[in-house]
Amino acid sequence: MPIAAPERIWWKPLSRAERVWVVTGVSFLLLLSVSMPIWHAYGAADNPEISYRISPEEFARVAQDFIRRYQVGTYKGIPVVRPPAGASAYLIAQRFQWSPILELKKGETYHIYLSATDVQHGLSLQPVNMNFQVVPGYASLLTLTPTEAGVYTILCNQYCGVGHHLMAGRVIVKE
Amino acid sequence: MASGAAAVAIRRPVEFESRICQVTGLRVDLAAERLITVNAVTAVVFLLIGGIMALFVGLTRWPAVGLLSGNPELYYRFLTAHGMNMLIYWIIFFEVAGLYFGSAIVLNARLVTPKLAWVAYALMLAGAVLGDVVVFSGRADVMWDAYAPMQAPPSFYLSYDLFAVGAFLACCIFFATLVVAKAEGRYRGSVPLVTFGLATAAILAVSSLLGGVFTFVPALLWSFGLMHEDPETYRLTIWLLGHGTQQVNLAAMVSVWYLLAYMTVGAKPLNEKLSRFAFLLYILTIQLGSVHHLLVDPGLSRSFKYWNTSYAMYSAVLGSMIHAFSIPAAVEVAQRAKGYTRGWFEWLRKAPWKEPGFSGSALSLLIFGFLGGTTGVAFGHGPVSILHHNTLAIPGHFHATVVGGTTLAFMALTYYLLPLVVRRKVVGWRLAIIQPYLYGVGVALLGIGMMNAGAAYGVPRRVASIAYQGSPVAVHFPTGAYLALDIAGVGAVLALVGGALYVGIAVATLLWGERIPASQQPLVPVASSPPGLAALGHGVPGTVVLVNVFLLFFFVVVAVNMFFLGHVWPVH
Ligand code: HEM
Ligand SMILES: [Cu+2]
Ligand SMILES: [Cu+2]
Numbered sequence: 024m025p026i027a028a029p030e031r032i033w034w035k036p037l038s039r040a041e042r043v044w045v046v047t048g049v050s051f052l053l054l055l056s057v058s059m060p061i062w063h064a065y066g067a068a069d070n071p072e073i074s075y076r077i078s079p080e081e082f083a084r085v086a087q088d089f090i091r092r093y094q095v096g097t098y099k100g101i102p103v104v105r106p107p108a109g110a111s112a113y114l115i116a117q118r119f120q121w122s123p124i125l126e127l128k129k130g131e132t133y134h135i136y137l138s139a140t141d142v143q144h145g146l147s148l149q150p151v152n153m154n155f156q157v158v159p160g161y162a163s164l165l166t167l168t169p170t171e172a173g174v175y176t177i178l179c180n181q182y183c184g185v186g187h188h189l190m191a192g193r194v195i196v197k198e
Numbered sequence: 199m200a201s202g203a204a205a206v207a208i209r210r211p212v213e214f215e216s217r218i219c220q221v222t223g224l225r226v227d228l229a230a231e232r233l234i235t236v237n238a239v240t241a242v243v244f245l246l247i248g249g250i251m252a253l254f255v256g257l258t259r260w261p262a263v264g265l266l267s268g269n270p271e272l273y274y275r276f277l278t279a280h281g282m283n284m285l286i287y288w289i290i291f292f293e294v295a296g297l298y299f300g301s302a303i304v305l306n307a308r309l310v311t312p313k314l315a316w317v318a319y320a321l322m323l324a325g326a327v328l329g330d331v332v333v334f335s336g337r338a339d340v341m342w343d344a345y346a347p348m349q350a351p352p353s354f355y356l357s358y359d360l361f362a363v364g365a366f367l368a369c370c371i372f373f374a375t376l377v378v379a380k381a382e383g384r385y386r387g388s389v390p391l392v393t394f395g396l397a398t399a400a401i402l403a404v405s406s407l408l409g410g411v412f413t414f415v416p417a418l419l420w421s422f423g424l425m426h427e428d429p430e431t432y433r434l435t436i437w438l439l440g441h442g443t444q445q446v447n448l449a450a451m452v453s454v455w456y457l458l459a460y461m462t463v464g465a466k467p468l469n470e471k472l473s474r475f476a477f478l479l480y481i482l483t484i485q486l487g488s489v490h491h492l493l494v495d496p497g498l499s500r501s502f503k504y505w506n507t508s509y510a511m512y513s514a515v516l517g518s519m520i521h522a523f524s525i526p527a528a529v530e531v532a533q534r535a536k537g538y539t540r541g542w543f544e545w546l547r548k549a550p551w552k553e554p555g556f557s558g559s560a561l562s563l564l565i566f567g568f569l570g571g572t573t574g575v576a577f578g579h580g581p582v583s584i585l586h587h588n589t590l591a592i593p594g595h596f597h598a599t600v601v602g603g604t605t606l607a608f609m610a611l612t613y614y615l616l617p618l619v620v621r622r623k624v625v626g627w628r629l630a631i632i633q634p635y636l637y638g639v640g641v642a643l644l645g646i647g648m649m650n651a652g653a654a655y656g657v658p659r660r661v662a663s664i665a666y667q668g669s670p671v672a673v674h675f676p677t678g679a680y681l682a683l684d685i686a687g688v689g690a691v692l693a694l695v696g697g698a699l700y701v702g703i704a705v706a707t708l709l710w711g712e713r714i715p716a717s718q719q720p721l722v723p724v725a726s727s728p729p730g731l732a733a734l735g736h737g738v739p740g741t742v743v744l745v746n747v748f749l750l751f752f753f754v755v756v757a758v759n760m761f762f763l764g765h766v767w768p769v770h
Contacts, residue, residue, distance in 0.1 A: 025391040025456040025467055026222070026304045033388065033470035040738055041472055041523065044745060048519040051749065052512040055756065059504045059580040062760070067768035069581045070503060074496030099670045120670065132768075142348040143429060145588040149656040150676075153766050154494060154587040158429050159347060161496035168768040176673050180588035180658035182341050184348070185271050188661035189669040 558610025
């Protein structure tokens with residue numbers, strides 16, 4: 024009875040079925056555990072490893088420098104920026120807008136520094152479906168390689184205030 | 199209770215006002231009984247508030263209805279209230295009732311310091327009321343987790359601090375009751391399994407509350423402008439609390455499964471050592487494994503993230519997998535002993551499916567295991583988190599765990615607490631029979647729909663609308679996303695009806711339920727003689743089939759996730 028004290032000696036060997044199940048469970052979970060380093064070694068997409076502490080003001084300053092340097096246009100007031108292939112790029116999350124619109128080249132690898140200047144946000148790249156947390160005071164470095172040309176949406180998926188459901192931006196990938 | 203020699207008291211037992219339960223033979227401390235009733239009733243009141251919020255939330259996230267899509271401010275306010283009233287107030291008040299039940303009542307003992315237990319209750323209530331006042335008055339549209347640097351007024355953090363101190367006191371009273379019961383010789387040997395499981399929950403609660411202290415005391419000072427707040431530190435500590443409390447819910451739910459399996463079919467734990475070891479795994483490892491919330495965050499190293507999810511989280515998952523075997527196995531053994539021995543599954547077919555205590559805990563186990571557990575492990579797998587972080591898949595997952603799992607188990611238990619503790623005949627028993635099905639199926643659809651919308655289409659969580667009207671760039675979700683949200687919407691309606699039925703039955707029983715005279719047996723069919731371990735000689739073929747189906751499903755869920763992860767852009 025689970026609501027009565029157990030028999031005086033309850034330290035008993037497991038039955039065969041129980042032993043088999045425990046061993047099966049342990050093996051399955053060990054497999055899952057080793058799949059992480061294995062994925063890290065051979066898989067293409069993994070959690071970003073590198074991040075920096077940076078004050079929101081400092082981040083805004085370097086990001087604006089970057090935007091001025093490589094800006095190629097404007098879309099509805101948002102700067103459109105084309106960094107050289109393989110270069111560093113910056114993406115700012117700020118209530119309730121992503122800036123700039125990055126124009127990337129398919130197959131090239133970019134170092135994208137991502138941070139927020141006010142509250143936390145969430146970067147959600149769709150329809151590729153990749154999601155990253157954006158935290159003010161920290162810049163995450165995403166070493167990213169777009170593999171298909173197209174126009175992509177970036178949504179905010181971390182509640183950031185009353186305009187949270189309007190916070191959408193673009194990433195453009197060219198052949 | 200235990201046969202043989204009388205228990206040894208090392209301390210002169212203190213007399214207390216009590217009655218003897220006609221059904222279980224337990225000696226019921228009347229002071230504990232009152233506290234259990236009041237805490238549980240308070241829980242149901244908050245469930246009602248959270249449920250009214252769920253109506254707005256569920257119907258706003260169903261784009262076909264979009265109830266509050268035109269009033270986002272109110273949506274975010276109500277979503278904040280939904281999270282707080284459900285996840286914190288409903289669940290924890292009910293758990294405190296469970297702790298008093300699992301200590302004083304189950305051990306035939308007295309609850310020590312009932313006065314202090316009332317203080318604990320008053321603190322929790324003050325915290326909850328303050329929290330609701332601050333949120334509903336529109337001063338804290340910040341979501342329950344209020345990620346810094348988004349700031350709420352000091353009263354918001356204070357409400358959490360008050361509630362936490364009350365909950366901490368309740369845990370202390372639970373531990374003190376165990377110690378005093380032992381000293382006064384109320385029970386012999388080891389504590390019963392249900393008490394052991396609840397003790398696991400209480401230990402985890404204390405360690406989680408430490409995370410709460412690290413979060414909300416600095417946050418309170420910060421809101422007064424007395425301290426600096428680092429947003430990533432805030433995330434780390436709030437998830438010590440947030441993740442830890444989910445494991446409290448897990449341990450409490452599993453204890454309820456063991457309890458109800460006994461009360462409804464007379465199932466007895468087959469191997470106390472194994473079941474207790476599984477609980478021990480929760481205590482030893484689960485608290486560390488809270489970083490799966492932060493897998494795509496800056497500021498933490500990857501090796502720390504992976505160590506944390508693999509070692510710490512998976513050891514706890516092993517604990518759950520053990521319970522997932524030993525509970526159905528205990529039911530199978532008990533049923534076979536009653537003569538339901540044909541084939542693999544006669545025992546399951548002939549189970550008391552019309553007994554809400556049984557159907558509720560069986561559905562709770564299925565929803566938790568298949569929908570909540572497997573997805574939790576998959577989403578918390580280091581790199582896979584990229585696919586789901588902050589999408590609607592996350593609330594989809596935890597509605598399968600804490601709503602389909604814990605809440606449904608607590609509902610099922612209520613149908614027993616009412617006659618046994620409140621001593622009133624359940625009003626509307628016919629409705630009680632269908633309630634777990636309505637609620638369970640509803641929550642399952644809600645979870646499946648949300649997980650599908652989030653995982654396959656990236657629909658974000660916590661948005662008042664997915665139309666993006668008025669945003670600088672146009673956003674269009676494919677039809678599939680809307681279909682998934684339709685499924686979730688239908689599920690939400692069913693779950694809301696099921697939830698309303700539950701609250702209705704509970705309140706009607708409290709107010710108008712026929713009092714059950716002490717001499718009369720309540721409507722609870724407690725099995726007469728639990729079968730012995732010898733029955734295990736026949737094995738548990740049905741359970742073995744079930745757990746292997748589960749393992750296969752588990753594998754598929756993980757494999758599908760890895761497949762999708764193989765198709766996103768390379769990133770590291
Ligand atoms: C019975 C009907 C219920 C329905 C229809 C429902 C519906 C929902 C939906 C659709 C969301 C996601 C909203 C969004 O992200 O925009 C949500 C969030 C949530 N629900 Fe429920 N829910 C129900 C019951 C519960 C229960 C019983 C609990 C807890 C025990 C619960 C806890 C939560 C929490 C913690 C959140 C997250 C809030 C946040 O993002 O801050 N829900 N609910
Ligand atoms: Cu945002
Ligand atoms: Cu946002």
